[in-house]
Amino acid sequence: MNNTNNRRVGRYTVKLLNPPAIIATTSIVGPKEGKGPLKDYFDVVLTDDTNGKESFEKAESSMMYDAIQQTLDKANLKEKDIDYLCAGDLLNQLSSSNFAAREVDMPFIGLYGACSTMSESLSIASMLIDGGFAKYTIASTSSHFSSAERQFRFPLEFGSQRSLASQWTVTGSGAVLLASEGNFPRVTHITTGKVKDYGIKDPNNMGAAMAPAAVDTIYNHFLDTGRDGNYYDVIATGDLGKVGYDITVDLLKEYGYDITSSYIDCGESIFDNEKQNTCSGGSGCGCSAVVFCGYLYKQLMKKEIQKILLVSTGALMSPTTSFQGESMPGIAHAVSIEF
Amino acid sequence: MNNTNNRRVGRYTVKLLNPPAIIATTSIVGPKEGKGPLKDYFDVVLTDDTNGKESFEKAESSMMYDAIQQTLDKANLKEKDIDYLCAGDLLNQLSSSNFAAREVDMPFIGLYGACSTMSESLSIASMLIDGGFAKYTIASTSSHFSSAERQFRFPLEFGSQRSLASQWTVTGSGAVLLASEGNFPRVTHITTGKVKDYGIKDPNNMGAAMAPAAVDTIYNHFLDTGRDGNYYDVIATGDLGKVGYDITVDLLKEYGYDITSSYIDCGESIFDNEKQNTCSGGSGCGCSAVVFCGYLYKQLMKKEIQKILLVSTGALMSPTTSFQGESMPGIAHAVSIEF
Incomplete structure (x- = not known):
């Protein structure tokens, strides 16, 4: 039995008593990200930012699906080994995550924290293992320049000017596989x-x-x-x-x-x-x-x-x-x- | 220390070892819901579905805020007693929840599961207590007929006909306060x-x-x-x-x-x-x-x-x-x- 507060070290912070191991990750990026300073570190650089799909939204969802599958492969695990998939994205109604989750046999927890969702999903996926609810969890997020631009700003065809303080939505997806055991970070x-x-x-x-x-x-x-x-x-x-x-x-x-x-x-x-x-x-x-x-x-x-x-x-x-x-x-x- | 899998009773289900107590709840509904068969059970029935705000979106967010505050009052707790607020709603970018969370001093976990969000937020809020991460958590969701209708279907002014299988989005918000102890459900x-x-x-x-x-x-x-x-x-x-x-x-x-x-x-x-x-x-x-x-x-x-x-x-x-x-x-x- 737990003491109810034994993991809490302060108002905002918990210390994990059985710290989950990150046993595999996958990063998939679009062509532009694949030409940037970190290009040698990504697992997959797409040559086509539609990933062979008929819309940018479907492309984004397929990137998350691919990131999840490649992460499973690296750890030699199957979909049914995963106790929870914790995922989110920027699109309305989390459509990238929901449609990626539809294709996999994993209990699903949808999260929205805008661009904070990677550490939000890592937080929940980690606590579910540390608390004894899961042996394996996956945390994943995605975004896509072209799906985000038309949802949040302007249609691409509009060709609007960008301000100097503006930012460029990354086309990419990452998946993190957490486990209760293993000699990993x-x-x-x-x-x-x-x-x-x-x-x-x-x-x-x-x-x-x-x-x-x-x-x-x-x-x-x-x-x-x-x-x-x-x-x-x-x-x-x-x-x-x-x-x-x-x-x-x-x-x-x-x-x-x-x-x-x-x-x-x-x-x-x-x-x-x-x-x-x-x-x-x-x-x-x-x-x-x-x-x-x-x-x-x-x-x-x-x-x-x-x-x-x-x-x-x-x-x-x-x-x-x-x-x-x-x-x-x-x-x-x-x-x-x-x- | 936990055995990592001691809470899991099957592929999809966990059994909580320190089952959290639901020590208070609040339900706030709009005028139409307040005329329905369950009218006598709701804590607050609004007479004005804008809740005195200038937009339906702001009305929805204010209902969630009010539900959270009234729940705290019932349990004689303060905002700073709550370790996590787990909340979500139907609006794009969870705007009702985010803007309600902005007004309270609580670490916030945004969730999206469309209309499943109440049991999703209850799940996460419960596991955070059971796992020893929190002493008090709040799970909350909201929806509003008029903000949902214009986001998902048609502007109200359009006056579109409704099909027989269609459903009517409830104007309402509920908040659930969970605690590690107490003689409650x-x-x-x-x-x-x-x-x-x-x-x-x-x-x-x-x-x-x-x-x-x-x-x-x-x-x-x-x-x-x-x-x-x-x-x-x-x-x-x-x-x-x-x-x-x-x-x-x-x-x-x-x-x-x-x-x-x-x-x-x-x-x-x-x-x-x-x-x-x-x-x-x-x-x-x-x-x-x-x-x-x-x-x-x-x-x-x-x-x-x-x-x-x-x-x-x-x-x-x-x-x-x-x-x-x-x-x-x-x-x-x-x-x-x-x-």
Whole structure:
């Protein structure tokens, strides 16, 4: 029997007592991401961003399905071995995830945290193992530039100009397979974010909307665990881009924490913004998913790094609420992964 | 320390070892729901379905906020006592939940399972307590006829005719407060559903799309636990309506289970379909939420019933995927609540 609070180390953070092992990951990206600075780390680079499907939405869903299947293959497991699939994406009604889940024989938990969904799904998938509910779980997210652009902004055919602070939704999907046992990097702590809103109303400036949420979650993680910027080899926010990166560094300094030695932003790392014309950097659920599943996990496995804090960050904007004059709340969830 | 699999009793079902107590609930409904057969069970019946707000979306979000606050008040708890708020709704980007969460000081987990979200959020909120991650959690969902109608179907001003198999989205929100201790009804088993698709393409016939998912989950629950239709005082599906109710009874009979003695559908119970012109019955995340938080919980507390299986059911349709010719997958999650 558990003491009901024996995993809780602070208001926002739990310490996992049977830390789940990340036994396999897969990262699939589109052609543009496959030409960026991290190109050598991705498992699959599509040559066609429709992935052979008849719509961008179906392409996105098929990328998630493929990422899940390839992850199972790497671990030599079958669909029926997986106790829970925890997944989400940016599309209305989570259609990429739902349609990918339709094709697999796994109990399904749908999650929405906008671009924070990778660390949200990792959090839930990890707690389900740690709590004794599951032996194997999969956490997965996806996003697609072309499906997101027409849902959140303008039809591609419209050819609208992009502002300098705008971000480029990553075409990609990542899947993470967690297990109760194994000599692999483990999820050790989870800090769950609150919804924060600093009144940003410009949907082309998501980095500024999300940065306060990232700062809040990282700060709470440090307070709850007694750790600081020097504890981690890498602290990776999801998709704050250039604009949000600077805000995060500055605000955390004001709170007394300097994270510059270990801090990267997945959105700033995935593209060469100048050469690839991606303005402030990448975004989308798929961004932190593929940077974690590709770049960071492979470095962990080679023991080039041993302790990371993944802080996926979401701008909880909706075209409807924006039209109704609302600002964009943000949220960030942090997952500590150590080998 | 947990044995990693000691809570799992079957492929789809976990048995909770420290069953969380449901120490308070709140149900808030719109004026139409407040004139239906269950009117005396709801905590709050709005006289104005805008709840004094300037849009239906803001009204929906404010209903969830109010349901959360009133639930806290009943239990004499503060926002900071809650370890996780697990919530979702039907609106794109979960905007009702996100904007309600923005106003409260609680770590937030956003969930999307369409109309299955009440039992999905109850599942996660319960496992977080049972697994030792939380002392108090809140599960909440909402829906609103007018915000759903214009998002999923037609603008209200269009005045479109309704088909006989169509359902009426419930205007309402329910909040459930779970605790690690207390002499209250407890969540004892959770059966998590898979995404099922039987090829239904008519968004005005959601009951037929969701019924196979409900059947699958109830059947798996029976197989995993050794229980049957006679074990429960009430088995309540979410919002299958008249059409889906009959399909569910018939299909389960084919699998060898007769549930007619205990079976109700929340969507069929909430309205007097003939007098209230609601065709096949109510639907929406808020439907099973308010029927559980109002009608069923109050009967549990009076010990008029002692064992219920709540099976909220979701049609995972999206206007985009429907336009692209896809059928509507369904999902259902079952939560066993016993006093």
